[in-house]
Amino acid sequence: MSLEKITQVTGRAVNVPGNDIDTDRIIPARFMKCVTFDGLGEYLFFDVRKNADGTDKPHPLNDPRFKGATILLSGANFGCGSSREHAPQAIQKYGFRAIVAENFAEIFFGNCTTLGIPCATASREDIAKISAAVEANPKLDVVLDVAKQEIRFGNQTVKASIRDTARDALVNGRWDAIGELLEGKPAVLQTAAKLPYLAA
Amino acid sequence: MAKSLFEKVWDAHAVRKLANGQTQLLIGTHLIHEVTSPQAFGMLRDLGLKVLMPHRTFATVDHIVPTDQLVEPFADPLADAMIKELRKNCQEFGITFFDRSTGKQGIVHIVGPEQGITQPGTTIACGDSHTSTHGAFGAIAFGIGTTQIRDVLATQTMALGKLKVRRINVDGKLRPGVYAKDVILHIIRTLGVNGGTGYAYEYAGSVFDRFSMEERMTVCNMSIEGGARVGYVNPDETTFKYLEGRPYSPKGQAWTQAVASWRSFASDPGCHYDDVVNIRAEDIAPTVTWGINPGQGISIEEKIPDPSAAQAVDEKASIEEALAYMKLKPGAPIKGTKIDVAFLGSCTNGRLSDFQEVAKYIKGKKVAPGVKAIAVPGSQGVAVLCESLGIDKVLREAGFEWRAAGCSMCLAMNPDKLVGDQLCASSSNRNFKGRQGSPTGRTLLMSPLMVAAAAVTGQVSDAREVFHVRDLPAAV
Numbered sequence: 001m002s003l004e005k006i007t008q009v010t011g012r013a014v015n016v017p018g019n020d021i022d023t024d025r026i027i028p029a030r031f032m033k034c035v036t037f038d039g040l041g042e043y044l045f046f047d048v049r050k051n052a053d054g055t056d057k058p059h060p061l062n063d064p065r066f067k068g069a070t071i072l073l074s075g076a077n078f079g080c081g082s083s084r085e086h087a088p089q090a091i092q093k094y095g096f097r098a099i100v101a102e103n104f105a106e107i108f109f110g111n112c113t114t115l116g117i118p119c120a121t122a123s124r125e126d127i128a129k130i131s132a133a134v135e136a137n138p139k140l141d142v143v144l145d146v147a148k149q150e151i152r153f154g155n156q157t158v159k160a161s162i163r164d165t166a167r168d169a170l171v172n173g174r175w176d177a178i179g180e181l182l183e184g185k186p187a188v189l190q191t192a193a194k195l196p197y198l199a200a
Numbered sequence: 201m202a203k204s205l206f207e208k209v210w211d212a213h214a215v216r217k218l219a220n221g222q223t224q225l226l227i228g229t230h231l232i233h234e235v236t237s238p239q240a241f242g243m244l245r246d247l248g249l250k251v252l253m254p255h256r257t258f259a260t261v262d263h264i265v266p267t268d269q270l271v272e273p274f275a276d277p278l279a280d281a282m283i284k285e286l287r288k289n290c291q292e293f294g295i296t297f298f299d300r301s302t303g304k305q306g307i308v309h310i311v312g313p314e315q316g317i318t319q320p321g322t323t324i325a326c327g328d329s330h331t332s333t334h335g336a337f338g339a340i341a342f343g344i345g346t347t348q349i350r351d352v353l354a355t356q357t358m359a360l361g362k363l364k365v366r367r368i369n370v371d372g373k374l375r376p377g378v379y380a381k382d383v384i385l386h387i388i389r390t391l392g393v394n395g396g397t398g399y400a401y402e403y404a405g406s407v408f409d410r411f412s413m414e415e416r417m418t419v420c421n422m423s424i425e426g427g428a429r430v431g432y433v434n435p436d437e438t439t440f441k442y443l444e445g446r447p448y449s450p451k452g453q454a455w456t457q458a459v460a461s462w463r464s465f466a467s468d469p470g471c472h473y474d475d476v477v478n479i480r481a482e483d484i485a486p487t488v489t490w491g492i493n494p495g496q497g498i499s500i501e502e503k504i505p506d507p508s509a510a511q512a513v514d515e516k517a518s519i520e521e522a523l524a525y526m527k528l529k530p531g532a533p534i535k536g537t538k539i540d541v542a543f544l545g546s547c548t549n550g551r552l553s554d555f556q557e558v559a560k561y562i563k564g565k566k567v568a569p570g571v572k573a574i575a576v577p578g579s580q581g582v583a584v585l586c587e588s589l590g591i592d593k594v595l596r597e598a599g600f601e602w603r604a605a606g607c608s609m610c611l612a613m614n615p616d617k618l619v620g621d622q623l624c625a626s627s628s629n630r631n632f633k634g635r636q637g638s639p640t641g642r643t644l645l646m647s648p649l650m651v652a653a654a655a656v657t658g659q660v661s662d663a664r665e666v667f668h669v670r671d672l673p674a675a676v
Contacts, residue, residue: 011461018521019514019517019518020394020492020493020518021395022493022630022632022633024611024632024634024635025632025633025634026634028634028639029263029612029635029637030612030613030637032235032263032613033235033264033276033278033279033282034278035238035239035242035281035282035285036238036242037346040569045592047633047639048633048636052391052639064546068298073501076394076514077393077394078428080393080394080493081329081424081425081630081632082328082329082611082630083236083327083328083331083343083344083345084235084236084345085236085239085327085328085345085346085347086346088345089346102393103397104398105394105427106344106397106427107329107344107424107429108457109344110344111345111347111348111349112344113349114345114347114348117540133385140600157311163221163361164220164221165220165221165361166220168219168220168221169220169222172219172220173213174219174220175221176347176406177218177293177351177358177359178350178351178354178355180218180219180224180359181224181351181354181355181357181358181359182249182354182355184215184216184224184355184357185252185355187215187224188215188224188226188252188355188356188357190589191213191215191226192212192226192253192356194212194459195213195226196454196461197228197255197319197322197458198256200253200255
């Protein structure tokens with residue numbers, strides 16, 4: 001299985017500010033009544049984007065200036081809560097290709113990486129700078145350089161960081177581990193043989 | 201060299217290093233349910249793969265099951281499609297399914313321990329963040345996403361980076377009316393909702409030594425609410441006693457060998473911890489959340505925080521956001537807040553001892569007029585035990601609806617939902633915006649006895665006063 005080498009993501013950015021944005025907010029549980037991930041994109045941030053009558057609430061994703069953004073900016077502890085992969089799936093299906101936040105919840109970070117969505121951390125000040133720049137010019141191209149761990153926009157460059165194992169997986173096109181895990185089968189069976197509780 | 205339980209279990213299950221530096225970790229026990237597994241089976245089919253160890257994979261249905269409708273098809277066609285899909289997948293891939301007809305169905309984190317599938321020194325994965333519950337047995341249990349479910353189905357392994365270990369000692373004696381739920385809400389409040397990121401939490405100290413398995417499960421369950429993907433307690437006699445004689449527990453000679461092996465996984469004295477936190481049991485009070493994450497909790501005696509008194513800009517903003525959503529007044533006592541719904545249940549507090557404790561105190565009292573009160577046993581097994589002890593009857597007489605097993609109103613994927621901005625006193629684990637099924641619904645997390653106190657008074661109350669807890673023997 002050959003995977004894309006994700007060395008950088010270039011596109012317009014949108015800031016969804018706030019800390020502790022949980023996966024229930026990213027995709028409310030009622031939209032998980034499904035047996036495929038198809039169509040989840042339209043429910044992204046549903047309850048904070050939509051009123052009960054289906055009309056739009058004020059939300060960055062409803063702002064026409066930011067339509068088509070592919071880089072999502074946010075605050076601290078992004079993606080906390082449930083392990084539902086429906087959350088990163090909804091983000092990806094909505095059209096996002098990367099997330100930049102102050103930091104990420106553990107399970108969410110792993111789920112994103114496995115889907116090839118780089119999650120980069122940056123300082124609050126730097127996220128504010130990017131946010132101000134895209135607010136001033138929503139059409140501005142933002143480049144998340146995964147390999148170099150930096151974010152470039154306009155004539156500015158700020159530092160980003162992505163955990164070594166995730167960065168390696170993304171830039172070398174091995175973010176979906178299934179191929180490598182399958183290759184390990186003989187070693188898996190050897191390890192399993194030493195654990196009595198695994199006997200058939 | 202002295203090692204922690206986490207390191208020992210990790211080392212015993214580490215298959216090999218992967219190219220990116222992560223470890224291919226063997227997952228001994230894989231638990232699945234209807235919400236996060238169907239797409240994984242789809243991926244498996246697309247890749248033409250089989251389940252490597254169907255005998256180590258166990259399924260149940262919990263999130264979407266109605267608790268007041270026992271016949272199929274379910275009124276909700278989507279829910280009906282999901283249970284049928286799981287049935288089909290289990291049959292096709294040869295996986296044991298604790299379906300409703302088996303009498304063993306329930307919330308996956310209650311079923312595993314109840315059946316004796318959850319054992320010390322093992323690795324467990326499940327597509328649910330509350331998988332940390334199983335750590336109560338000295339297992340290393342991970343909540344995972346759907347692509348990882350595919351990985352575990354196909355290879356019985358997943359790619360993981362090693363976690364650091366933080367030991368949390370809770371020593372002393374809990375005051376009467378203070379429960380395991382209060383201990384974990386206190387820990388999360390103290391260390392923060394992301395304080396555990398990158399860590400496994402090892403819970404220890406005299407309070408945990410004395411805790412029953414059900415109390416340990418309540419604490420481990422909410423590790424993820426503190427950001428820790430894994431939480432565990434070292435196995436001891438309490439663990440072994442709980443497991444003896446359960447359907448999947450080893451028998452005879454194998455039992456003796458298993459206990460010896462399980463004992464050897466406990467953390468060695470003097471082993472290295474990346475961090476140690478000490479908490480005094482006496483400092484923990486009955487705790488209630490007032491906000492929109494589980495770290496926003498206060499003791500029942502405290503007042504709702506005032507954003508104008510906040511030290512940091514961030515804290516001010518988060519208090520303002522939470523109070524605006526919760527429609528609560530800054531500086532007001534939390535005690536006396538009117539409630540609309542009382543929910544007893546969930547993988548946090550849906551076990552026998554939770555209902556037993558409520559029944560002990562609520563006998564002879566009535567749920568306040570206008571309050572909708574539901575009690576949802578965590579599994580069919582819990583329901584049968586409660587019913588054999590007459591607990592269901594006591595709760596019904598008090599005015600609670602006694603329902604069938606499932607996750608129910610913890611996340612409201614079934615018909616049990618808040619309506620509008622109803623405020624719910626809940627024994628569950630998350631108070632996120634919209635968590636209980638209404639986009640404007642509000643949740644206050646607390647112990648089961650505090651839920652019962654709120655139910656009978658119609659407002660957030662100190663269970664110790666309502667039920668004269670000090671007059672009865674302490675629960676712990």
